[in-house]
Amino acid sequence: MRESTRRLPNYTAPMIFKEVAGMKKYLSFFRLSFTMGLQYRAAALAGIVTQFAWGFLEILVFQAFYQAEPGAFPMTMSATASYVWMQQAFLALFATWMMENDIFDTIANGNISYSLCRPIRIYNMWFSQSTATRVSRAVLRCFPILIVAAFLPENYGMAEPASAWHFGLFVLTLVLGLFVTVAFSMLVYVLTFFTVSPQGVRIVFTSMVEFFAGAVIPLPFFPAGWQKVLELLPFASMQNVALRIYSGSMSGAQMERAVALQLIWLAVLLLLGSGLCRLAEKKVTIQGG
Amino acid sequence: MLLKIKGAVRLYWHYLSINVRCAMQYKTSFFLTALGQFLVSFNVFLGIYFMFRRFRAVDGFTYSEVLLCFSVTLMEFSLAEMFARGFDLFPEMVRTGSFDQVLVRPQNEILQVLGSKFELTRIGRMLQAVVMFWYGVSHSGVDWSFSKIATVIFMLIGGCAVFSGLFLIYAALCFFTLEGLEFMNVLTDGAREYGRYPVSIYGKKMLLVTTFLIPYALVQYYPLLYLLGKDSRPFLIYVPLLAVWFLLPSYALWRFGVRHYQSSGS
Numbered sequence: 001m002r003e004s005t006r007r008l009p010n011y012t013a014p015m016i017f018k019e020v021a022g023m024k025k026y027l028s029f030f031r032l033s034f035t036m037g038l039q040y041r042a043a044a045l046a047g048i049v050t051q052f053a054w055g056f057l058e059i060l061v062f063q064a065f066y067q068a069e070p071g072a073f074p075m076t077m078s079a080t081a082s083y084v085w086m087q088q089a090f091l092a093l094f095a096t097w098m099m100e101n102d103i104f105d106t107i108a109n110g111n112i113s114y115s116l117c118r119p120i121r122i123y124n125m126w127f128s129q130s131t132a133t134r135v136s137r138a139v140l141r142c143f144p145i146l147i148v149a150a151f152l153p154e155n156y157g158m159a160e161p162a163s164a165w166h167f168g169l170f171v172l173t174l175v176l177g178l179f180v181t182v183a184f185s186m187l188v189y190v191l192t193f194f195t196v197s198p199q200g201v202r203i204v205f206t207s208m209v210e211f212f213a214g215a216v217i218p219l220p221f222f223p224a225g226w227q228k229v230l231e232l233l234p235f236a237s238m239q240n241v242a243l244r245i246y247s248g249s250m251s252g253a254q255m256e257r258a259v260a261l262q263l264i265w266l267a268v269l270l271l272l273g274s275g276l277c278r279l280a281e282k283k284v285t286i287q288g289g
Numbered sequence: 290m291l292l293k294i295k296g297a298v299r300l301y302w303h304y305l306s307i308n309v310r311c312a313m314q315y316k317t318s319f320f321l322t323a324l325g326q327f328l329v330s331f332n333v334f335l336g337i338y339f340m341f342r343r344f345r346a347v348d349g350f351t352y353s354e355v356l357l358c359f360s361v362t363l364m365e366f367s368l369a370e371m372f373a374r375g376f377d378l379f380p381e382m383v384r385t386g387s388f389d390q391v392l393v394r395p396q397n398e399i400l401q402v403l404g405s406k407f408e409l410t411r412i413g414r415m416l417q418a419v420v421m422f423w424y425g426v427s428h429s430g431v432d433w434s435f436s437k438i439a440t441v442i443f444m445l446i447g448g449c450a451v452f453s454g455l456f457l458i459y460a461a462l463c464f465f466t467l468e469g470l471e472f473m474n475v476l477t478d479g480a481r482e483y484g485r486y487p488v489s490i491y492g493k494k495m496l497l498v499t500t501f502l503i504p505y506a507l508v509q510y511y512p513l514l515y516l517l518g519k520d521s522r523p524f525l526i527y528v529p530l531l532a533v534w535f536l537l538p539s540y541a542l543w544r545f546g547v548r549h550y551q552s553s554g555s
Contacts, residue, residue: 050472060491203321221340
Protein backbone atom coordinates (compact mmCIF):
# COMPACT_ATOMS: atom_id res chain seq x y z
CA MET A 1 0.00 0.00 0.00
CA ARG A 2 2.69 2.46 1.00
CA GLU A 3 4.84 1.46 -1.93
CA SER A 4 2.05 2.05 -4.40
CA THR A 5 1.20 5.50 -3.10
CA ARG A 6 4.81 6.51 -3.29
CA ARG A 7 5.01 5.80 -7.00
CA LEU A 8 1.93 7.82 -7.82
CA PRO A 9 2.76 11.40 -8.67
CA ASN A 10 -0.61 12.97 -7.92
CA TYR A 11 -2.78 13.10 -4.83
CA THR A 12 -4.83 9.90 -4.87
CA ALA A 13 -7.40 8.52 -2.52
CA PRO A 14 -5.00 6.39 -0.46
CA MET A 15 -2.63 9.33 -0.05
CA ILE A 16 -5.36 11.61 1.20
CA PHE A 17 -6.34 8.82 3.52
CA LYS A 18 -2.78 8.78 4.79
CA GLU A 19 -2.85 12.52 5.37
CA VAL A 20 -6.01 12.22 7.44
CA ALA A 21 -4.49 9.38 9.40
CA GLY A 22 -1.45 11.63 9.91
CA MET A 23 -3.64 14.36 11.38
CA LYS A 24 -5.15 11.80 13.67
CA LYS A 25 -1.78 11.11 15.28
CA TYR A 26 -1.40 14.72 16.27
CA LEU A 27 -5.00 14.91 17.43
CA SER A 28 -4.29 12.10 19.84
CA PHE A 29 -1.17 13.93 21.06
CA PHE A 30 -3.48 16.88 21.63
CA ARG A 31 -5.98 14.72 23.50
CA LEU A 32 -3.31 13.14 25.70
CA SER A 33 -1.76 16.44 26.76
CA PHE A 34 -5.19 17.97 27.20
CA THR A 35 -6.41 15.29 29.62
CA MET A 36 -3.09 15.41 31.41
CA GLY A 37 -3.43 19.16 31.86
CA LEU A 38 -6.92 18.74 33.30
CA GLN A 39 -5.52 16.68 36.18
CA TYR A 40 -3.87 19.64 37.91
CA ARG A 41 -6.96 20.92 39.67
CA ALA A 42 -5.40 22.17 42.90
CA ALA A 43 -2.87 24.16 40.91
CA ALA A 44 -5.73 25.55 38.84
CA LEU A 45 -7.60 26.66 41.97
CA ALA A 46 -4.53 28.43 43.29
CA GLY A 47 -4.11 29.92 39.84
CA ILE A 48 -7.64 31.26 39.88
CA VAL A 49 -7.09 32.94 43.26
CA THR A 50 -3.85 34.47 42.00
CA GLN A 51 -5.39 35.67 38.76
CA PHE A 52 -8.26 37.26 40.65
CA ALA A 53 -5.99 39.20 42.94
CA TRP A 54 -3.81 40.23 40.01
CA GLY A 55 -6.75 41.38 37.92
CA PHE A 56 -8.29 43.27 40.79
CA LEU A 57 -5.10 45.15 41.66
CA GLU A 58 -4.39 45.85 38.00
CA ILE A 59 -7.81 47.43 37.60
CA LEU A 60 -7.30 49.51 40.73
CA VAL A 61 -4.05 50.82 39.23
CA PHE A 62 -5.80 51.79 36.01
CA GLN A 63 -8.64 53.35 38.01
CA ALA A 64 -6.16 55.48 39.92
CA PHE A 65 -4.63 56.74 36.67
CA TYR A 66 -8.09 57.27 35.23
CA GLN A 67 -9.13 59.40 38.18
CA ALA A 68 -5.91 61.38 38.02
CA GLU A 69 -6.31 62.30 34.33
CA PRO A 70 -9.39 60.90 32.56
CA GLY A 71 -8.55 62.89 29.41
CA ALA A 72 -5.23 61.12 28.90
CA PHE A 73 -6.85 57.66 28.97
CA PRO A 74 -6.59 56.00 25.53
CA MET A 75 -9.40 53.43 26.03
CA THR A 76 -12.65 53.64 27.96
CA MET A 77 -12.33 52.48 31.53
CA SER A 78 -14.86 49.72 30.95
CA ALA A 79 -12.91 48.42 27.93
CA THR A 80 -9.72 48.49 30.00
CA ALA A 81 -11.38 46.51 32.79
CA SER A 82 -12.62 43.91 30.29
CA TYR A 83 -9.13 43.73 28.79
CA VAL A 84 -7.59 43.07 32.21
CA TRP A 85 -10.09 40.37 33.19
CA MET A 86 -9.79 38.52 29.92
CA GLN A 87 -6.04 38.76 30.12
CA GLN A 88 -6.21 37.05 33.52
CA ALA A 89 -8.79 34.49 32.42
CA PHE A 90 -6.85 33.47 29.30
CA LEU A 91 -3.39 33.90 30.78
CA ALA A 92 -2.52 30.26 30.08
CA LEU A 93 -3.25 30.71 26.37
CA PHE A 94 -0.87 33.59 25.86
CA ALA A 95 1.77 33.63 28.58
CA THR A 96 5.02 33.01 26.73
CA TRP A 97 6.85 32.20 29.97
CA MET A 98 4.61 29.15 30.43
CA MET A 99 6.61 26.72 28.34
CA GLU A 100 6.68 22.95 28.31
CA ASN A 101 9.53 21.97 30.55
CA ASP A 102 9.16 18.41 29.27
CA ILE A 103 10.29 19.53 25.84
CA PHE A 104 13.38 21.27 27.17
CA ASP A 105 14.10 18.18 29.24
CA THR A 106 13.84 15.75 26.34
CA ILE A 107 16.33 17.85 24.40
CA ALA A 108 18.72 18.21 27.32
CA ASN A 109 18.65 14.58 28.49
CA GLY A 110 18.56 12.98 25.08
CA ASN A 111 15.15 11.33 25.32
CA ILE A 112 14.31 13.08 22.09
CA SER A 113 16.02 10.21 20.28
CA TYR A 114 12.97 8.05 20.94
CA SER A 115 10.66 10.57 19.32
CA LEU A 116 13.03 10.89 16.37
CA CYS A 117 12.66 7.17 15.69
CA ARG A 118 8.90 7.41 15.45
CA PRO A 119 7.11 8.12 12.17
CA ILE A 120 6.04 11.59 13.30
CA ARG A 121 7.08 15.15 12.70
CA ILE A 122 8.61 16.51 15.88
CA TYR A 123 7.34 19.98 15.06
CA ASN A 124 3.71 18.87 14.71
CA MET A 125 3.89 16.74 17.83
CA TRP A 126 5.21 19.55 20.00
CA PHE A 127 2.82 22.02 18.43
CA SER A 128 -0.22 19.93 19.27
CA GLN A 129 1.12 19.12 22.74
CA SER A 130 1.75 22.72 23.73
CA THR A 131 -1.54 23.89 22.26
CA ALA A 132 -3.31 21.22 24.31
CA THR A 133 -1.55 22.13 27.54
CA ARG A 134 -2.42 25.77 27.10
CA VAL A 135 -6.05 25.07 26.25
CA SER A 136 -6.53 22.67 29.16
CA ARG A 137 -5.05 25.15 31.60
CA ALA A 138 -7.21 27.95 30.27
CA VAL A 139 -10.38 25.82 30.32
CA LEU A 140 -9.86 25.03 33.99
CA ARG A 141 -9.22 28.63 34.92
CA CYS A 142 -11.19 30.95 32.69
CA PHE A 143 -14.82 30.28 33.62
CA PRO A 144 -14.80 31.16 37.33
CA ILE A 145 -12.84 34.32 36.58
CA LEU A 146 -15.08 35.40 33.71
CA ILE A 147 -18.31 34.66 35.57
CA VAL A 148 -17.37 36.58 38.71
CA ALA A 149 -15.91 39.44 36.67
CA ALA A 150 -19.19 39.68 34.76
CA PHE A 151 -21.05 40.44 38.00
CA LEU A 152 -18.71 43.17 39.18
CA PRO A 153 -19.96 46.77 38.91
CA GLU A 154 -19.36 48.76 35.75
CA ASN A 155 -15.79 49.96 35.11
CA TYR A 156 -14.52 47.26 37.45
CA GLY A 157 -15.90 44.14 35.84
CA MET A 158 -16.28 42.55 32.44
CA ALA A 159 -18.58 44.37 30.09
CA GLU A 160 -20.64 42.59 27.44
CA PRO A 161 -19.04 42.26 24.02
CA ALA A 162 -19.60 45.26 21.78
CA SER A 163 -21.88 43.19 19.49
CA ALA A 164 -22.48 39.61 18.37
CA TRP A 165 -20.23 40.33 15.38
CA HIS A 166 -17.46 41.53 17.68
CA PHE A 167 -17.86 38.42 19.80
CA GLY A 168 -17.54 36.12 16.80
CA LEU A 169 -14.44 37.93 15.66
CA PHE A 170 -13.12 37.79 19.22
CA VAL A 171 -13.36 33.98 19.26
CA LEU A 172 -11.64 33.74 15.87
CA THR A 173 -8.78 36.06 16.85
CA LEU A 174 -8.43 34.35 20.22
CA VAL A 175 -7.73 31.06 18.44
CA LEU A 176 -5.40 32.72 15.92
CA GLY A 177 -3.61 34.47 18.76
CA LEU A 178 -3.14 31.17 20.56
CA PHE A 179 -1.62 29.64 17.43
CA VAL A 180 0.73 32.59 16.96
CA THR A 181 1.83 32.27 20.58
CA VAL A 182 2.44 28.53 20.25
CA ALA A 183 4.23 28.99 16.92
CA PHE A 184 6.45 31.55 18.57
CA SER A 185 7.28 29.36 21.54
CA MET A 186 8.04 26.57 19.05
CA LEU A 187 10.86 28.75 17.74
CA VAL A 188 12.31 28.83 21.25
CA TYR A 189 12.08 25.04 21.56
CA VAL A 190 13.69 24.52 18.18
CA LEU A 191 16.47 26.98 18.97
CA THR A 192 17.31 24.85 22.01
CA PHE A 193 18.55 22.23 19.56
CA PHE A 194 21.32 24.60 18.61
CA THR A 195 22.19 25.81 22.10
CA VAL A 196 21.99 23.22 24.81
CA SER A 197 21.40 25.63 27.67
CA PRO A 198 17.98 27.08 26.92
CA GLN A 199 17.99 29.53 29.82
CA GLY A 200 19.51 32.46 27.97
CA VAL A 201 17.34 32.19 24.86
CA ARG A 202 14.28 31.72 26.95
CA ILE A 203 14.74 34.60 29.34
CA VAL A 204 15.48 37.16 26.67
CA PHE A 205 12.63 35.98 24.45
CA THR A 206 9.93 35.73 27.08
CA SER A 207 10.48 39.02 28.84
CA MET A 208 10.68 40.88 25.54
CA VAL A 209 7.55 39.22 24.19
CA GLU A 210 5.53 39.86 27.34
CA PHE A 211 6.16 43.54 27.09
CA PHE A 212 5.61 44.00 23.35
CA ALA A 213 2.49 41.81 23.38
CA GLY A 214 0.68 44.17 25.71
CA ALA A 215 0.84 41.93 28.78
CA VAL A 216 2.33 44.63 30.99
CA ILE A 217 0.29 47.55 29.69
CA PRO A 218 -2.18 47.35 26.76
CA LEU A 219 -0.70 48.62 23.51
CA PRO A 220 -2.96 51.72 23.29
CA PHE A 221 -1.20 53.03 26.41
CA PHE A 222 2.10 53.30 24.53
CA PRO A 223 3.00 56.62 22.87
CA ALA A 224 1.55 56.87 19.34
CA GLY A 225 4.84 56.30 17.51
CA TRP A 226 5.67 53.21 19.53
CA GLN A 227 2.20 51.86 19.09
CA LYS A 228 2.37 52.13 15.30
CA VAL A 229 5.51 49.99 15.17
CA LEU A 230 4.45 47.54 17.87
CA GLU A 231 1.15 46.78 16.13
CA LEU A 232 3.05 45.45 13.11
CA LEU A 233 5.23 43.05 15.11
CA PRO A 234 4.20 39.41 15.62
CA PHE A 235 3.84 40.03 19.35
CA ALA A 236 0.80 42.22 18.75
CA SER A 237 -0.85 39.26 17.02
CA MET A 238 -0.96 37.30 20.26
CA GLN A 239 -3.33 38.55 22.97
CA ASN A 240 -3.68 42.16 21.87
CA VAL A 241 -6.07 41.64 18.94
CA ALA A 242 -8.69 39.45 20.59
CA LEU A 243 -8.84 41.37 23.87
CA ARG A 244 -9.28 44.69 22.13
CA ILE A 245 -11.80 43.49 19.57
CA TYR A 246 -14.04 42.13 22.32
CA SER A 247 -14.72 45.50 23.86
CA GLY A 248 -14.94 47.28 20.52
CA SER A 249 -11.84 49.44 20.91
CA MET A 250 -10.69 48.77 17.33
CA SER A 251 -12.27 50.26 14.23
CA GLY A 252 -13.42 48.15 11.27
CA ALA A 253 -10.31 48.80 9.17
CA GLN A 254 -8.05 48.22 12.16
CA MET A 255 -9.71 44.88 12.82
CA GLU A 256 -9.29 43.75 9.21
CA ARG A 257 -5.62 44.68 9.25
CA ALA A 258 -5.11 42.97 12.62
CA VAL A 259 -6.64 39.69 11.46
CA ALA A 260 -4.62 39.80 8.21
CA LEU A 261 -1.45 40.40 10.21
CA GLN A 262 -2.30 37.49 12.50
CA LEU A 263 -2.63 35.18 9.50
CA ILE A 264 0.59 36.43 7.93
CA TRP A 265 2.62 36.10 11.11
CA LEU A 266 1.18 32.68 11.80
CA ALA A 267 2.25 31.49 8.34
CA VAL A 268 5.71 33.04 8.72
CA LEU A 269 6.29 31.57 12.17
CA LEU A 270 5.04 28.13 11.14
CA LEU A 271 7.28 28.02 8.06
CA LEU A 272 10.30 29.33 9.94
CA GLY A 273 9.76 27.00 12.88
CA SER A 274 9.17 23.83 10.89
CA GLY A 275 12.03 24.67 8.52
CA LEU A 276 14.45 25.17 11.41
CA CYS A 277 13.13 22.03 13.02
CA ARG A 278 13.90 19.95 9.94
CA LEU A 279 17.37 21.44 9.79
CA ALA A 280 17.89 20.64 13.46
CA GLU A 281 16.64 17.07 13.03
CA LYS A 282 19.22 16.50 10.31
CA LYS A 283 22.22 17.61 12.34
CA VAL A 284 20.92 16.73 15.77
CA THR A 285 23.42 15.62 18.40
CA ILE A 286 21.85 13.45 21.02
CA GLN A 287 22.72 14.57 24.53
CA GLY A 288 22.97 12.45 27.60
CA GLY A 289 23.59 8.78 27.94
CA MET B 290 23.62 32.59 75.15
CA LEU B 291 26.10 34.98 73.58
CA LEU B 292 28.31 32.06 72.61
CA LYS B 293 25.35 30.34 71.03
CA ILE B 294 24.53 33.38 68.91
CA LYS B 295 28.18 33.69 67.92
CA GLY B 296 28.15 30.06 66.85
CA ALA B 297 24.99 30.56 64.85
CA VAL B 298 26.40 33.59 63.07
CA ARG B 299 29.58 31.71 62.22
CA LEU B 300 27.54 28.80 60.86
CA TYR B 301 25.40 31.19 58.84
CA TRP B 302 28.52 32.71 57.26
CA HIS B 303 29.78 29.26 56.52
CA TYR B 304 26.51 28.39 54.74
CA LEU B 305 26.74 31.64 52.81
CA SER B 306 30.29 31.03 51.67
CA ILE B 307 29.44 27.48 50.57
CA ASN B 308 26.55 28.84 48.52
CA VAL B 309 28.68 31.54 46.91
CA ARG B 310 31.38 29.07 45.95
CA CYS B 311 28.72 26.69 44.68
CA ALA B 312 27.10 29.38 42.50
CA MET B 313 30.51 30.43 41.15
CA GLN B 314 31.07 26.93 39.78
CA TYR B 315 28.48 27.77 37.13
CA LYS B 316 29.40 31.35 36.35
CA THR B 317 27.60 31.63 33.00
CA SER B 318 24.41 30.23 34.43
CA PHE B 319 24.71 32.59 37.39
CA PHE B 320 25.08 35.69 35.27
CA LEU B 321 22.36 34.65 32.83
CA THR B 322 19.91 34.08 35.66
CA ALA B 323 20.89 37.39 37.21
CA LEU B 324 20.32 39.02 33.82
CA GLY B 325 16.94 37.31 33.65
CA GLN B 326 16.00 38.70 37.04
CA PHE B 327 17.02 42.10 35.80
CA LEU B 328 14.93 41.79 32.62
CA VAL B 329 11.81 40.57 34.39
CA SER B 330 11.61 43.52 36.72
CA PHE B 331 12.81 45.79 33.94
CA ASN B 332 9.47 45.05 32.27
CA VAL B 333 7.69 46.44 35.31
CA PHE B 334 9.86 49.53 35.16
CA LEU B 335 9.07 50.01 31.46
CA GLY B 336 5.39 49.72 32.31
CA ILE B 337 5.72 52.58 34.78
CA TYR B 338 7.82 54.59 32.35
CA PHE B 339 5.29 54.37 29.55
CA MET B 340 2.35 55.07 31.85
CA PHE B 341 4.06 58.27 32.95
CA ARG B 342 4.74 59.30 29.36
CA ARG B 343 0.97 59.63 29.22
CA PHE B 344 0.00 60.66 32.74
CA ARG B 345 1.69 63.30 34.88
CA ALA B 346 0.84 61.94 38.31
CA VAL B 347 -1.16 59.29 40.09
CA ASP B 348 -2.80 60.05 43.41
CA GLY B 349 -0.44 63.02 43.75
CA PHE B 350 2.74 61.01 43.17
CA THR B 351 4.95 61.93 40.24
CA TYR B 352 7.10 59.65 38.09
CA SER B 353 10.28 60.00 40.15
CA GLU B 354 8.36 59.59 43.40
CA VAL B 355 6.78 56.37 42.14
CA LEU B 356 10.21 55.13 41.05
CA LEU B 357 11.54 55.85 44.53
CA CYS B 358 8.65 53.87 45.97
CA PHE B 359 9.14 50.96 43.56
CA SER B 360 12.88 50.82 44.06
CA VAL B 361 12.63 50.61 47.84
CA THR B 362 9.98 47.85 47.60
CA LEU B 363 12.14 45.98 45.10
CA MET B 364 15.21 46.27 47.33
CA GLU B 365 13.27 44.99 50.33
CA PHE B 366 11.99 42.06 48.33
CA SER B 367 15.31 41.19 46.70
CA LEU B 368 17.13 41.27 50.03
CA ALA B 369 14.52 39.00 51.58
CA GLU B 370 14.69 36.68 48.59
CA MET B 371 18.47 36.51 48.64
CA PHE B 372 18.68 35.56 52.28
CA ALA B 373 15.38 33.83 53.04
CA ARG B 374 15.04 31.93 49.78
CA GLY B 375 15.59 28.67 51.65
CA PHE B 376 11.96 28.84 52.72
CA ASP B 377 10.86 29.09 49.15
CA LEU B 378 12.43 25.73 48.36
CA PHE B 379 11.05 24.24 51.54
CA PRO B 380 8.23 22.23 49.85
CA GLU B 381 10.96 20.22 48.12
CA MET B 382 12.61 19.60 51.49
CA VAL B 383 9.37 18.27 52.94
CA ARG B 384 8.53 16.25 49.86
CA THR B 385 11.86 14.46 49.70
CA GLY B 386 12.02 14.01 53.45
CA SER B 387 15.31 15.86 53.83
CA PHE B 388 13.72 17.96 56.58
CA ASP B 389 14.11 14.89 58.79
CA GLN B 390 17.86 15.30 58.51
CA VAL B 391 17.50 18.90 59.60
CA LEU B 392 15.52 17.90 62.68
CA VAL B 393 18.09 15.42 63.97
CA ARG B 394 20.94 17.90 63.84
CA PRO B 395 21.73 19.82 67.03
CA GLN B 396 21.15 23.20 65.44
CA ASN B 397 18.24 25.56 65.07
CA GLU B 398 16.10 24.35 62.18
CA ILE B 399 15.32 27.83 60.83
CA LEU B 400 19.03 28.53 60.56
CA GLN B 401 19.53 25.33 58.62
CA VAL B 402 16.62 25.96 56.26
CA LEU B 403 17.85 29.51 55.66
CA GLY B 404 21.32 28.20 54.97
CA SER B 405 20.13 25.61 52.50
CA LYS B 406 19.83 28.16 49.71
CA PHE B 407 20.86 31.74 49.06
CA GLU B 408 19.51 33.13 45.83
CA LEU B 409 22.36 35.47 45.01
CA THR B 410 21.23 35.86 41.42
CA ARG B 411 18.72 38.37 42.78
CA ILE B 412 21.64 40.74 42.65
CA GLY B 413 20.36 41.52 39.13
CA ARG B 414 17.12 42.82 40.54
CA MET B 415 18.92 44.61 43.34
CA LEU B 416 21.13 46.41 40.86
CA GLN B 417 18.11 47.71 39.00
CA ALA B 418 16.49 48.81 42.24
CA VAL B 419 19.60 50.74 43.17
CA VAL B 420 19.69 52.51 39.79
CA MET B 421 16.02 53.46 40.07
CA PHE B 422 16.54 54.56 43.64
CA TRP B 423 19.35 56.83 42.55
CA TYR B 424 17.18 58.31 39.80
CA GLY B 425 14.19 58.70 42.10
CA VAL B 426 16.28 60.38 44.76
CA SER B 427 17.95 62.81 42.40
CA HIS B 428 14.72 63.82 40.64
CA SER B 429 12.15 64.01 43.40
CA GLY B 430 14.07 66.59 45.40
CA VAL B 431 14.41 64.69 48.64
CA ASP B 432 16.01 66.89 51.26
CA TRP B 433 18.52 64.49 52.76
CA SER B 434 19.11 64.59 56.48
CA PHE B 435 20.21 62.07 59.05
CA SER B 436 16.60 61.16 59.87
CA LYS B 437 15.76 60.51 56.21
CA ILE B 438 18.72 58.20 55.74
CA ALA B 439 17.63 56.41 58.90
CA THR B 440 14.11 56.12 57.44
CA VAL B 441 15.43 54.39 54.33
CA ILE B 442 17.49 51.96 56.41
CA PHE B 443 14.51 51.22 58.64
CA MET B 444 12.35 50.69 55.56
CA LEU B 445 14.81 48.10 54.27
CA ILE B 446 14.93 46.33 57.63
CA GLY B 447 11.16 46.37 58.08
CA GLY B 448 10.43 45.36 54.49
CA CYS B 449 12.93 42.54 54.61
CA ALA B 450 11.21 41.34 57.80
CA VAL B 451 7.72 41.46 56.24
CA PHE B 452 8.77 39.48 53.17
CA SER B 453 10.82 37.02 55.20
CA GLY B 454 7.78 36.55 57.44
CA LEU B 455 5.67 35.75 54.38
CA PHE B 456 8.25 33.24 53.16
CA LEU B 457 8.23 31.70 56.63
CA ILE B 458 4.43 31.38 56.55
CA TYR B 459 4.69 29.76 53.13
CA ALA B 460 7.18 27.23 54.49
CA ALA B 461 5.05 26.62 57.60
CA LEU B 462 2.00 25.87 55.45
CA CYS B 463 4.01 23.11 53.76
CA PHE B 464 3.68 21.10 56.95
CA PHE B 465 -0.05 20.87 56.35
CA THR B 466 -0.37 20.71 52.58
CA LEU B 467 1.90 20.78 49.58
CA GLU B 468 -0.82 21.49 47.07
CA GLY B 469 -2.10 24.78 45.83
CA LEU B 470 0.35 26.87 47.82
CA GLU B 471 0.88 29.05 44.76
CA PHE B 472 -1.75 31.36 46.18
CA MET B 473 0.93 32.65 48.56
CA ASN B 474 2.51 34.26 45.50
CA VAL B 475 -0.25 36.83 45.66
CA LEU B 476 1.17 38.04 48.95
CA THR B 477 4.85 37.91 47.95
CA ASP B 478 5.21 38.40 44.20
CA GLY B 479 1.97 40.36 44.17
CA ALA B 480 3.32 42.77 46.76
CA ARG B 481 6.48 43.22 44.74
CA GLU B 482 4.58 43.81 41.49
CA TYR B 483 1.90 46.07 42.89
CA GLY B 484 4.11 47.63 45.53
CA ARG B 485 5.51 49.64 42.65
CA TYR B 486 2.86 52.22 43.39
CA PRO B 487 2.23 53.69 46.86
CA VAL B 488 -0.41 51.55 48.61
CA SER B 489 -2.80 54.51 48.88
CA ILE B 490 -3.67 54.39 45.17
CA TYR B 491 -5.46 51.08 45.78
CA GLY B 492 -7.99 52.80 48.02
CA LYS B 493 -8.75 53.22 51.71
CA LYS B 494 -9.65 49.60 52.40
CA MET B 495 -6.43 48.33 50.94
CA LEU B 496 -4.51 50.85 53.03
CA LEU B 497 -6.26 49.56 56.15
CA VAL B 498 -5.49 45.92 55.34
CA THR B 499 -1.86 46.69 54.58
CA THR B 500 -1.49 48.66 57.77
CA PHE B 501 -2.91 46.18 60.23
CA LEU B 502 -3.03 42.74 58.63
CA ILE B 503 0.03 42.39 56.44
CA PRO B 504 2.04 45.51 57.13
CA TYR B 505 3.22 46.48 53.65
CA ALA B 506 2.08 50.06 54.13
CA LEU B 507 4.25 50.41 57.21
CA VAL B 508 7.37 49.76 55.19
CA GLN B 509 6.27 51.53 52.04
CA TYR B 510 3.55 54.18 52.12
CA TYR B 511 3.93 55.94 55.50
CA PRO B 512 7.72 56.28 55.52
CA LEU B 513 7.56 57.32 51.87
CA LEU B 514 5.36 60.26 52.85
CA TYR B 515 8.04 61.29 55.31
CA LEU B 516 10.86 60.85 52.79
CA LEU B 517 9.09 62.99 50.22
CA GLY B 518 8.24 65.63 52.78
CA LYS B 519 4.49 65.16 52.29
CA ASP B 520 4.12 64.47 55.99
CA SER B 521 6.73 65.62 58.48
CA ARG B 522 5.60 63.94 61.71
CA PRO B 523 8.79 62.41 63.12
CA PHE B 524 7.21 59.17 64.39
CA LEU B 525 6.94 58.09 60.75
CA ILE B 526 10.70 57.45 60.81
CA TYR B 527 10.19 54.52 63.18
CA VAL B 528 6.98 53.15 61.64
CA PRO B 529 8.83 50.67 59.38
CA LEU B 530 10.39 49.04 62.45
CA LEU B 531 6.89 48.27 63.72
CA ALA B 532 6.50 45.90 60.79
CA VAL B 533 9.01 43.57 62.39
CA TRP B 534 6.18 42.36 64.66
CA PHE B 535 4.93 40.45 61.66
CA LEU B 536 7.70 37.92 62.22
CA LEU B 537 6.04 36.86 65.51
CA PRO B 538 2.85 35.27 64.14
CA SER B 539 4.87 33.83 61.26
CA TYR B 540 7.29 32.26 63.69
CA ALA B 541 4.42 30.96 65.84
CA LEU B 542 2.85 29.28 62.82
CA TRP B 543 6.21 27.73 61.93
CA ARG B 544 6.69 26.37 65.46
CA PHE B 545 3.17 24.97 65.36
CA GLY B 546 3.96 23.31 62.04
CA VAL B 547 7.23 21.82 63.21
CA ARG B 548 5.52 20.33 66.23
CA HIS B 549 2.90 18.71 64.01
CA TYR B 550 5.34 17.55 61.39
CA GLN B 551 4.96 13.94 60.38
CA SER B 552 7.77 12.74 58.22
CA SER B 553 7.21 12.18 54.52
CA GLY B 554 9.18 11.15 51.50
CA SER B 555 11.28 8.08 51.03
